[in-house]
Amino acid sequence: MTYTSTKFCNNIVCTLILLMFVTLPVANTKPATFLQDFHITWSDSHIKQLDGGRAIQLTLDQNSGCGFASKNKYLFGRVSMKIKLIPDDSAGTVTAFYMNSNTDQIRDELDFEFLGNRSGQPYTVQTNVFANGKGDREQRVNLWFDPAADFHTYSILWNHQHVVFYVDETPIRVYKNNEAKGIPFPKAQPMGVYSTLWEADDWATRGGLEKIDWNKAPFYAYYKDFDIEGCIIPGPATCTSNPSNWWEGVTYQHLDSVAARRYKWVRVNHMVYDYCTDRNRNPVIPPECLAGI
Numbered sequence: 001m002t003y004t005s006t007k008f009c010n011n012i013v014c015t016l017i018l019l020m021f022v023t024l025p026v027a028n029t030k031p032a033t034f035l036q037d038f039h040i041t042w043s044d045s046h047i048k049q050l051d052g053g054r055a056i057q058l059t060l061d062q063n064s065g066c067g068f069a070s071k072n073k074y075l076f077g078r079v080s081m082k083i084k085l086i087p088d089d090s091a092g093t094v095t096a097f098y099m100n101s102n103t104d105q106i107r108d109e110l111d112f113e114f115l116g117n118r119s120g121q122p123y124t125v126q127t128n129v130f131a132n133g134k135g136d137r138e139q140r141v142n143l144w145f146d147p148a149a150d151f152h153t154y155s156i157l158w159n160h161q162h163v164v165f166y167v168d169e170t171p172i173r174v175y176k177n178n179e180a181k182g183i184p185f186p187k188a189q190p191m192g193v194y195s196t197l198w199e200a201d202d203w204a205t206r207g208g209l210e211k212i213d214w215n216k217a218p219f220y221a222y223y224k225d226f227d228i229e230g231c232i233i234p235g236p237a238t239c240t241s242n243p244s245n246w247w248e249g250v251t252y253q254h255l256d257s258v259a260a261r262r263y264k265w266v267r268v269n270h271m272v273y274d275y276c277t278d279r280n281r282n283p284v285i286p287p288e289c290l291a292g293i
């Protein structure tokens with residue numbers, strides 16, 4: 001079926017608009033309201049919708065933390081949201097944003113965890129990658145801005161070539177598909193999108209030395225601009241292997257030179273922990289650490 005030469009649609013703008021609808025991938029229009037993409041999984045009373053459902057406030061107090069999850073699971077795509085983290089003294093709190101296949105034994109999981117800190121001390125972002133049931137791949141970077149002063153975009157790009165964790169436009173982590181070298185890569189199991197805010201003062205801040213100060217509670221984090229684009233599973237079987245999905249495009253298959261420079265800048269200036277160089281934990285360097293990006 002072509003639309004180009006009919007009276008129905010005979011100019012380029014009209015054709016483009018039509019094509020947009022006809023080829024609309026199995027994905028959401030963006031940004032979505034919270035309830036379009038998500039539902040609350042933990043403590044309704046601690047998640048408040050704002051701005052007509054386009055933003056939410058998460059609360060942590062002595063009674064409870066809270067959490068939410070996507071209604072769908074996805075196989076490849078990009079998930080992003082804007083988050084404003086707990087201001088001032090957030091020590092002992094953890095705000096997490098992650099994808100998880102929820103398959104117990106052989107789970108795939110991609111984690112962003114924001115570890116709070118005492119006032120004036122830097123927030124730490126911990127990332128982890130589970131592929132085929134194996135995790136223990138933590139890396140930590142200290143943020144180069146105050147993530148509680150304003151909203152910033154946190155996103156996970158996931159395609160056949162790699163997984164990239166972004167803070168705004170800056171890649172902070174790349175996990176490459178090195179299956180050719182026998183290294184597992186998450187590609188067979190769809191993952192849901194999750195977020196939680198909870199108390200973890202036994203480990204989160206300075207290894208558990210800094211405790212949560214409940215005098216400062218309730219603690220609030222804010223989310224908005226929910227954007228999930230990807231292949232919904234179950235859905236059309238052809239979606240995940242469709243090379244015209246934008247997230248599989250050439251420009252998304254590797255970091256361009258600007259992104260590569262930013263990534264290097266983060267690693268040199270802001271990385272505070274890397275499992276790859278932790279010889280106590282890993283006397284033998286994990287293979288993916290040597291395989292390069």
Ligand SMILES: *[C@@H]1O[C@H](CO)[C@@H](O)[C@H](O)[C@H]1NC(C)=O
Nearest residue numbers: 115117121122124204205206
């Ligand atoms: C908190 O601040 C301390 C002191 O600057 C720093 O060493 C640590 O990496 C920061 N983050 C966490 C999660 O402890």
